[in-house]
Amino acid sequence: MSAGTYTPRPGAAPLSRMITAQTAFETKMLLRNGEQLLLTVIIPSLLLVLFSAVDIVDTGAGKSVDFLAPGILALAVMSTAFTGQAIATGFERRYGVLKRLGASPLPRWALMASKTLAVIVTEVLQIVLLTVIALLLGWSPHGNPFAVLLLLVLGTAAFSGLGLLMAGTLKAEATLAAANLVFLLLLVGGGVIVPMGKFPAGVRSVLELLPVSALSDGLRDVLQHGASMPWGDLGIVAVWAVLGLGAAARYFRWE
Numbered sequence: 194m195s196a197g198t199y200t201p202r203p204g205a206a207p208l209s210r211m212i213t214a215q216t217a218f219e220t221k222m223l224l225r226n227g228e229q230l231l232l233t234v235i236i237p238s239l240l241l242v243l244f245s246a247v248d249i250v251d252t253g254a255g256k257s258v259d260f261l262a263p264g265i266l267a268l269a270v271m272s273t274a275f276t277g278q279a280i281a282t283g284f285e286r287r288y289g290v291l292k293r294l295g296a297s298p299l300p301r302w303a304l305m306a307s308k309t310l311a312v313i314v315t316e317v318l319q320i321v322l323l324t325v326i327a328l329l330l331g332w333s334p335h336g337n338p339f340a341v342l343l344l345l346v347l348g349t350a351a352f353s354g355l356g357l358l359m360a361g362t363l364k365a366e367a368t369l370a371a372a373n374l375v376f377l378l379l380l381v382g383g384g385v386i387v388p389m390g391k392f393p394a395g396v397r398s399v400l401e402l403l404p405v406s407a408l409s410d411g412l413r414d415v416l417q418h419g420a421s422m423p424w425g426d427l428g429i430v431a432v433w434a435v436l437g438l439g440a441a442a443r444y445f446r447w448e
Contacts (some may be wrong), residue, residue: 208300211298211299211303212303212306215307218307219307220315222311223273223311226281228280229277229280229281232277233269233272237265237272237319238323238326240261240386241258241261241326244386245261245330250386250387251391253388255417256332259332259333259334260388260413261327261386262324262334262416263409263412263413263417264384264385264412264413265323266323267348267383267405267409267412268380268409269319270316270345270348270408271376271405272376273315275352275353275356275372275375275376277315278308278352278360279359280360280373282356282361283363283368284368286361286446286448287364289448291304291448292447305357308357309353312353335419336416336418336419336420337415337420340411340420340421340423341412341415341416344412344415344427347430348408350434350437351404351430351434351438353437353438353441354437354438354439354440358444359371361441361445361447379405382406383400383403384406385405385409389401389406389410401429402429407429407433408426410426411426411427411430414426
């Protein structure tokens, strides 16, 4: 045994190790929360099965699942990146968790990066599960995989920015109420389940500018209609991503 075997080595762990550990912790917290599990997994899965099996909404020509699956994927991104993250981060801010973590060796930007990575891990699990369910229901996806990936990444960025903006500016109780209300409103009016053609022209022109509407329509154009790259919808989602992340970075309060 050498003399220096048990010599302490004070100091922070490497940044990559801190981010990995915080990401694993954030992911476990997301998956262990019953309310978040209901929001991110159970509700999208039930909606996909119910509206695919029962002719409740006229989704146009073709199988209902071909219309519904892309919209449910967009809903899954919104439920995790926006609603779930906003509520969880809002209460962490209220209880002083963010303040304490902000004073740790983990930089604040790395903490937000860990939260984003945890959202991505959760979304991957959601997408795999929903894709398997949709395929079992007879879904026949096709189109450009890169376009799908780009839409999902930009959608995640947009909803993450908006979720963090809400969590960093409102009180926790207000965030809880507002995030759930926005989720329900966008579920109904965001083209997820109800086709945009069912809305009046004036209302539709406004709804089509919402991030979940653009994400749903973009995914549907690719996966259902075989579009190579839905530039219009992609541009709308990208603008929301820039606005959401920029506003969150500027106005987020840690206390």
